[in-house]
Amino acid sequence: MSYITEPELKNSEQGIALFSNNSSLQTGLLAKLIGEELQINCDVYREIEEVPKEISLLLVDCNGQNIEVLTSFIRDVHDKIDDVTAALLNAEHDSDHERLLDWPCVSGLFYVDTEQDQLIRGLHSLLDGDFWVPRRLLHRFLDKNRKAPSNFKRPNVKLTKRERQILKLIKDGATNADISEALSVSEHTVKSHLYNVYKKIGVRNRLEASNWVRDMDDLDTL
Amino acid sequence: MSYITEPELKNSEQGIALFSNNSSLQTGLLAKLIGEELQINCDVYREIEEVPKEISLLLVDCNGQNIEVLTSFIRDVHDKIDDVTAALLNAEHDSDHERLLDWPCVSGLFYVDTEQDQLIRGLHSLLDGDFWVPRRLLHRFLDKNRKAPSNFKRPNVKLTKRERQILKLIKDGATNADISEALSVSEHTVKSHLYNVYKKIGVRNRLEASNWVRDMDDLDTL
DNA sequence: CACCACGGACAATTATCTTTTCCAACGTGA
DNA sequence: TCACGTTGGAAAAGATAATTGTCCGTGGTG
Numbered sequence: 426m427s428y429i430t431e432p433e434l435k436n437s438e439q440g441i442a443l444f445s446n447n448s449s450l451q452t453g454l455l456a457k458l459i460g461e462e463l464q465i466n467c468d469v470y471r472e473i474e475e476v477p478k479e480i481s482l483l484l485v486d487c488n489g490q491n492i493e494v495l496t497s498f499i500r501d502v503h504d505k506i507d508d509v510t511a512a513l514l515n516a517e518h519d520s521d522h523e524r525l526l527d528w529p530c531v532s533g534l535f536y537v538d539t540e541q542d543q544l545i546r547g548l549h550s551l552l553d554g555d556f557w558v559p560r561r562l563l564h565r566f567l568d569k570n571r572k573a574p575s576n577f578k579r580p581n582v583k584l585t586k587r588e589r590q591i592l593k594l595i596k597d598g599a600t601n602a603d604i605s606e607a608l609s610v611s612e613h614t615v616k617s618h619l620y621n622v623y624k625k626i627g628v629r630n631r632l633e634a635s636n637w638v639r640d641m642d643d644l645d646t647l
Numbered sequence: 648m649s650y651i652t653e654p655e656l657k658n659s660e661q662g663i664a665l666f667s668n669n670s671s672l673q674t675g676l677l678a679k680l681i682g683e684e685l686q687i688n689c690d691v692y693r694e695i696e697e698v699p700k701e702i703s704l705l706l707v708d709c710n711g712q713n714i715e716v717l718t719s720f721i722r723d724v725h726d727k728i729d730d731v732t733a734a735l736l737n738a739e740h741d742s743d744h745e746r747l748l749d750w751p752c753v754s755g756l757f758y759v760d761t762e763q764d765q766l767i768r769g770l771h772s773l774l775d776g777d778f779w780v781p782r783r784l785l786h787r788f789l790d791k792n793r794k795a796p797s798n799f800k801r802p803n804v805k806l807t808k809r810e811r812q813i814l815k816l817i818k819d820g821a822t823n824a825d826i827s828e829a830l831s832v833s834e835h836t837v838k839s840h841l842y843n844v845y846k847k848i849g850v851r852n853r854l855e856a857s858n859w860v861r862d863m864d865d866l867d868t869l
Numbered sequence: 870c871a872c873c874a875c876g877g878a879c880a881a882t883t884a885t886c887t888t889t890t891c892c893a894a895c896g897t898g899a
Numbered sequence: 900t901c902a903c904g905t906t907g908g909a910a911a912a913g914a915t916a917a918t919t920g921t922c923c924g925t926g927g928t929g
Contacts, residue, residue, distance in 0.1 A: 503795055527793050556786045563785035564778045570792045571749050573725055585872060598855040601919070612918095614874050620921065630882085630920075632854055633820040639861065807909060823883070834882095835912045842885060843909095852918090853883075 440466030445486030488515040503530045533557035596638040662688035667708035710737040755779035818860040
């Protein structure tokens with residue numbers, strides 16, 4: 426086998442796409458700067474359709490875009506272009522721009538007042554597959570999303586395979602009829618299993634059972 | 648029964664508690680250092696019961712404690728001592744110690760190889776109410792916990808106040824009876840509201856409604 | 870023996886749909 | 900400005916259907 430790598434070829438194939446609807450003059454300059462500093466191809470696009478599928482990084486200029494357009498753009502990126510990492514440019518402080526980080530495809534955010542050298546450092550980081558997110562936003566996300574592990578005090582609830590299957594379906598809102606069809610058993614059987622599950626995990630009804638599942642630390646350990 | 652100083656009432660509200668089961672000699676030195684550097688009272692405790700309720704910061708020494716003990720200790724802190732911020736000391740890299748950050752009471756983490764000046768800076772930050780968490784862990788948390796906002800496509804579901812109230816209760820597993828009692832209305836009314844809600848948000852039953860709420864970006868915007 | 874499937878019988882809860890009551894906002898004419 | 904109808908939305912209630920939950924069984928299978 427060969428260990429030969431071809432960095433030149435790689436760089437020419439994969440570049441940075443800069444999506445912006447701003448004056449092509451400034452944006453072009455920025456693209457040029459990025460290209461020179463990172464030794465990578467950086468092209469400007471004004472329409473999402475033009476953006477090639479294979480790029481290493483997609484920079485989205487928030488400037489001049491309203492948040493709805495921006496959101497739907499990011500959604501498109503998330504849905505249509507698989508496996509691309511994106512980053513926001515010229516984001517406003519304490520704006521809805523910051524919420525776009527909820528999308529798993531967005532790995533970086535540069536504020537409108539970011540210095541050049543910071544931008545370059547961030548881009549390097551992003552190209553390496555790392556994040557570039559202001560610590561403040563990371564803290565906010567942690568603060569908002571973490572919660573006390575709730576199932577760690579569930580000592581030894583041993584669920585059978587069938588019971589686990591049914592619980593997973595419950596979690597997604599399946600009715601008894603749905604479950605009976607999905608597992609090709611009678612509704613009576615479903616009820617029996619559920620009845621046993623409720624007693625095992627100590628809940629009153631399917632809603633609490635669903636929440637029990639959804640609150641698990643790790644759904645796969647079910 | 649020892650050189651552990653009994654904190655005075657006035658100072659206890661502004662002090663740091665260092666919980667450790669390590670050699671009192673080193674730990675005592677650390678407490679002394681912290682006390683001098685931060686100009687704050689820092690006392691060592693070896694039993695959770697001894698830790699006073701009102702402290703500004705609780706440092707938990709991971710060294711020499713196994714993870715089960717640590718976890719149950721943090722749980723106790725979380726459950727019993729309300730409104731205290733804790734931080735982990737001497738955490739191992741890539742260990743279960745890091746998972747203790749899931750507990751909302753844990754705001755900081757210092758690895759076993761943390762330098763003195765970093766520790767001091769971190770403590771200052773924590774005393775200011777900020778976090779002190781390695782960026783790597785923040786990134787990992789972000790990566791693991793964020794997901795594409797699922798309610799962005801809900802165009803203009805206008806829920807009334809009552810409907811929002813009921814949805815919030817539903818989310819926590821309340822039955823119609825629970826809701827009727829909580830809101831002091833008849834069960835009939837609850838059913839009507841729910842019926843209307845189902846149609847508005849396009850779900851089949853209360854379980855899907857509950858999931859709809861739980862999948863919201865921001866529960867508060869409900 | 871634990872797990873799974875199935876069934877009956879009944880109770881309890883939930884879902885659907887219609888109707889009624891209440892209240893606040895709006896416009897109009899005197 | 901003040902009654903007055905009118906309107907529309909929300910809250911509430913009633914009646915009925917549908918689903919879910921409880922508890923008791925019976926076998927079958929590895």
